[in-house]
Amino acid sequence: MKELSQNQTIAVHGIAGAGSVALATAFTYPLDTMKVLIQVGSSPGKQLDAAQALTRVVFLSGNAVGRTFGLGARFGVYEILTAFYKDGREDNYLFGSEALLAGMASGAIESVISSPFELIKLRMQVTSASYVPSSNIALENGAHKPLIARLLNGCYPDKRSLDLYTGLISTLTTKNTNVSSALLEYPWTMTGSGKPPSVSSVRRPSDIVSLEGWRTLWRGLRSGIARDSVFGGIFFSTWQFLHQTMLDWKAAGMNPPPRLNEEVGPLSPFTVSLTAGFSASVAAAASHGFDTSRSRSQCNVVPKYISMERKILKWKRPGNKFERITGIHPLDRNVLFRGIGWRMARAGLASSMIVGSYLFVADQLTSSLT
Template sequence: MFILQEQLFASHAVAGVSSIALGTAVSYPLDTIKLLIQVGSGSNKQLTATQALVRLRTLSGYSGFYSGFGWLTLGRIFGVGTRFGVYEILTAFYKDGREDSYVSVSEALMAGMAAGAVESLIISPFELMKVRAQVSSASQIQSASSVAINGTVAPFSRRLLHGYTPDLKALNHSAGLLSILTTKHPNLIGALQEFPWMMTGSGRPPSVCNVRRPSDIVSLEGWGALWRGLRPGVVRDSVFGGIFFSSWQFLHRAMLDWKAVGMHPEPRSDEEIGPLSPLAVSVAAGFSGTVAAAASHGFDTAKSRSQCVVLPKYVSMERKMLKWTRPGKRFERLTGIHPSDRTVLFRGIWLRMARSGLASFMIVGSYFLALDHLVPS
């Protein structure tokens, strides 16, 4: 009996992992284009899907559509598994003591919001790697002449960010601005490179293209950077999880009632109605994913844009010492939305709705299909 239970658990685990990987692979190009529109648009300009597509194909080819795919797949295996696991645990308390295993829409909403919040904590580091890989695939490649001068990087900057080459033109410009001061320093540019805030030579942090590996992120920005954008991420996944499970439960209940119409005698429980077809359940999941994506898209944009900001550790330390207050209104401070992103929060919403609906349909459908082949009837 114990061996059979282990085999059943292994079958469900294999079906779940394979379905998540397949759903992510099918919908990932839509996610890449959506992300580029979100981070490439501004208040005065709008990056269209066509422009993002042409830029990605020009700089990275067709392989650029799957930049960061491994990170997101790994994160979604843990994240989606946690979402459904926490949801099942919470709904088990609701169903405890009831003759019919019934969960109301409001109960599914609350359980889904809690499950989404837990999922956000797990998937956030993987999404950071994924976002920066996607942005790098649509960015200009560093020229060979810039790489050839890598030996000029100061030792302190080299320890903070391995393999990074500062902009010597900007450094010379900064040194020129300081030339009006009386100084006898033999190597002014080399001295400027010793300061973290002058690594780019312009006083700005390096680009996300130079800070995309885990070792670079931790050395320059600290461990906390792995959870960059956690506030909008938690709100996004809570809203998504709540609406996804509540709408899915509503559609599931409606399809069961429709199936029960005309049955004689009238069924007294869901077990007497019988299970729904896998196709109907998959379509309901896809529609629920589309609605949930539309409701949570603004927070997804805020999270994606915040993950594209390189914030060195010294800046974070200064903000803590100066008790820096988050900009924006109270709602924006609580949810992590930057005021400058107000006009771009809904950029790429149709792509995310399509991606989420397609991924949800593929995950649920392929899960049932895999179980039919793995679990004996």
């Protein structure tokens, strides 16, 4: 009977957690899309404002699966680590420094798990608001389609750009009389502009793996781990501090004074959800620079042959030591805090909804079972 009750409790908390995460993700997804577009659409000299980003949004895409896995890992690992800290303590008290360390560890694990889902989601968001010129017409040359499809899957050169290339070198002496065919043998000219394909051309998982390789699914992992570690540490430590402060405030009016936190009684779900939202907003502001760096790096399409060249040439990451460790590109220094308001709003609203809906659903399910 005891095992049945324990299994029911675990099931209740699992259902409540999954439902609250899915609800909060769906509700705050438009804010996340606006934040992403402002981050990747800005440059050091010009910022993409909210009105411009809104006009680019054609439809919102993505799913909550990766978000559910990531948040589940964050809260699950945090609860496991804090259980070791509180083991043997009579009042189950948790210090702020312990919450900070546990939050940083849980954030790092969350980043590794959610990275592939986040990359696909981000590219779908950018694609949904990207304008693809109609002039990018594929060459109807069956002899070269297999080569292009193998190196740049689904991408063909712009006919006008290729004609420009041909005109520029037509005056040079060459052993190959068919200059256009010779140009098609070079991957860096296959897109017609000398640049890799756009994000809108490489957004599906099959296209990403075919063109860029499996490791691309974890691109920007350095900045992702830095972002989620900072976010998790500040979020849980701030939330723990505010939660303990509210318990002490509630206990101040009790007579006799409670000896343990359990004797104070539960706090209001509304108050707890507000403190979670505030903590998440503070954590989002502190970690936003790493979030911008990761978003911009995930929007860069780097074909496998370029990655191979970098590896052979022992290419070193640009920037100072801190930027190399955290994955920040030097060119992004002036845009790291673009869209910070949107991310603070999304993180605060999502955390409030997750905690509030979780407490409400768990309370309703527990009441129905008893």
